[in-house]
Amino acid sequence: MLVQIGTLIAATGLVQLANGFFNTFLSLRLTVEDFGATLTGIVLSAYFIGFTIGAVSSGQVIQRVGHIRAYTAFAGMVVIATAVMPLFASPIAWILCRAVIGMGCVGLFITTESWLNAKAQADQRGRVFAIYMVGTFLALAAGQLLIGKLAIQSSTPFNIIVALFALALVMVSTTRAEPPAVTPEASTLRYGDLTRQAPVAVVGCVISGMISSAFYALVPAWMLSNHVAQETIALFMLVAVLGGLALQVPVGRLSDRVDRRVVLAGLALGFSAAAILLVLLPRRLAAVLPVAALLGGFMSTLYPVCVAHALDRMPADRVVAVSGRLILVSGLGSALGPIVGAGVMARLDIDGLLYFMAAAAALLAGVAGLRILARAPPVKVERPFEVIDPMTAPISLEPEATDEDGTPRPVAA
Numbered sequence: 001m002l003v004q005i006g007t008l009i010a011a012t013g014l015v016q017l018a019n020g021f022f023n024t025f026l027s028l029r030l031t032v033e034d035f036g037a038t039l040t041g042i043v044l045s046a047y048f049i050g051f052t053i054g055a056v057s058s059g060q061v062i063q064r065v066g067h068i069r070a071y072t073a074f075a076g077m078v079v080i081a082t083a084v085m086p087l088f089a090s091p092i093a094w095i096l097c098r099a100v101i102g103m104g105c106v107g108l109f110i111t112t113e114s115w116l117n118a119k120a121q122a123d124q125r126g127r128v129f130a131i132y133m134v135g136t137f138l139a140l141a142a143g144q145l146l147i148g149k150l151a152i153q154s155s156t157p158f159n160i161i162v163a164l165f166a167l168a169l170v171m172v173s174t175t176r177a178e179p180p181a182v183t184p185e186a187s188t189l190r191y192g193d194l195t196r197q198a199p200v201a202v203v204g205c206v207i208s209g210m211i212s213s214a215f216y217a218l219v220p221a222w223m224l225s226n227h228v229a230q231e232t233i234a235l236f237m238l239v240a241v242l243g244g245l246a247l248q249v250p251v252g253r254l255s256d257r258v259d260r261r262v263v264l265a266g267l268a269l270g271f272s273a274a275a276i277l278l279v280l281l282p283r284r285l286a287a288v289l290p291v292a293a294l295l296g297g298f299m300s301t302l303y304p305v306c307v308a309h310a311l312d313r314m315p316a317d318r319v320v321a322v323s324g325r326l327i328l329v330s331g332l333g334s335a336l337g338p339i340v341g342a343g344v345m346a347r348l349d350i351d352g353l354l355y356f357m358a359a360a361a362a363l364l365a366g367v368a369g370l371r372i373l374a375r376a377p378p379v380k381v382e383r384p385f386e387v388i389d390p391m392t393a394p395i396s397l398e399p400e401a402t403d404e405d406g407t408p409r410p411v412a413a
Helices: 004-035 037-063 067-087 090-119 123-147 156-173 193-197 201-223 228-257 260-280 285-313 316-374
Strands: none
Touching: 004 037, 004 090, 004 123, 004 156, 004 201, 004 228, 037 067, 037 090, 037 123, 037 201, 067 090, 067 156, 067 193, 067 201, 090 156, 123 228, 156 201, 193 201, 193 316, 201 228, 201 260, 201 285, 228 260, 228 285, 260 285
């Protein structure tokens, strides 16, 4: 069983390798295409708009056609849209293609994670998803390394991305792992319930999505436009991703022991301080790279702490619905980030973008601080912190089935 599940994890690693490279590469390619600040921001945001739409609708596709057929359809969408992009280098075509890619990618993640959640045995599930998320971060990091080696003006990067997505499709469609049976949809969550119970989590997910998308979409573009070598850009982005991986476990352990809102406020203030330091420090690698690691670490842990805090406040039968709703609000923030950030950067250059991200994070710290004063934390933590990424749709947070006495029931394999 673990070998069969490993195929799904390896395929997702390929998808994230392609995704990590694609996002940074497109930021650089748009600088060369010179669409202008507004259209560049819209092209970069289109992925997150598609991702948000797909997060809402892809579950229905899986319910209707099953996991393998759904995975094939989603991967086909991504392959076709990616292959079309170098053929029609225009803003409208790229906006449409990136939206389709976003819808396809979230479909791939939801299909894979719901498959893993159903097939992994109860006593293996934590280990399986830990491997899954660590693999995700490492694949995203490896994707940055490709940036320094390829000519961004050519069609070769698009071809490599198509090949990686297609290989993932071949691996999953030929796996011996049986797909899970389609189950009834989980409990729904009324709009407004989550905001009333966990406003800090909702605000945090919006801001986390906004600053993460602005950072990954716009910082590489600014570096290229200022004649920074592609190898240096790749190194900077790699360090930021690895910083995010390095802080997951220590931040998670801390947030399981103290009020998560305190941890969230600290992370937001840490991100603000790191962003401002990048403005003030000399632009030398020795000075910038350690701060980039901290910036990536604080940025990548905001979202999982928000999710864990929201789950502390909501009933156990709403776990999947809460996770889906937070994916939605994070996607909305992610769609806004490149558009607003590109406008700010066009007027105030990179310093303006960094101050914008620092101000957004400081706002989150303020909201968390006000809620700490207004409402006491839960008596005990109901759901532990999990290593998750807002762009991989954490269906893994679905609670285990239990008997009447609370004993976990094995999941049917």
